[in-house]
Amino acid sequence: MSHDLITLSATAVRALLRSGEVSSVELVEAAAERIAAVEPKVNAIPILCLDRALDQARAADATRRAGQDTVLSGIPIVVKDNNDVAGVRNTGGTPILSAWFSR
Numbered sequence: 050m051s052h053d054l055i056t057l058s059a060t061a062v063r064a065l066l067r068s069g070e071v072s073s074v075e076l077v078e079a080a081a082e083r084i085a086a087v088e089p090k091v092n093a094i095p096i097l098c099l100d101r102a103l104d105q106a107r108a109a110d111a112t113r114r115a116g117q118d119t120v121l122s123g124i125p126i127v128v129k130d131n132n133d134v135a136g137v138r139n140t141g142g143t144p145i146l147s148a149w150f151s152r
Contacts, residue, residue: 054079062124066113073106073113073123080125096130096138 054062054076065071081099088094102125109123128134131142 055083059121059124063120066118066123073109073125074103076123077102077106077125080127094127094130095140098134098137 054065054071057065062071062076066073066076077099081097081102084094084097106123106125109118112118112122129142130138130140133139
């Protein structure tokens with residue numbers, strides 16, 4: 050099913066999360082598999098935070114089990130390296146700034 054997960058819309062994924070057919074951890078793992086397969090060819094995601102994503106997915110799964118999730122809770126997204134994210138290097142999307150670090 051992991052290959053199928055990456056082809057679904059956010060609303061379809063949300064329905065699977067709510068029904069319990071899939072977990073946020075499974076979604077992150079499916080995304081990680083796809084990134085591993087495609088990234089070497091496209092070089093679009095130079096900075097991966099998979100450990101952080103899995104931690105957040107586990108938290109989202111626990112929150113959902115407790116009945117306290119939000120609409121987009123637990124759906125993984127990619128944040129490009131030209132956006133500031135706490136504790137993550139911001140390269141401005143260019144190798145020229147690869148050493149720049151923004152907090």
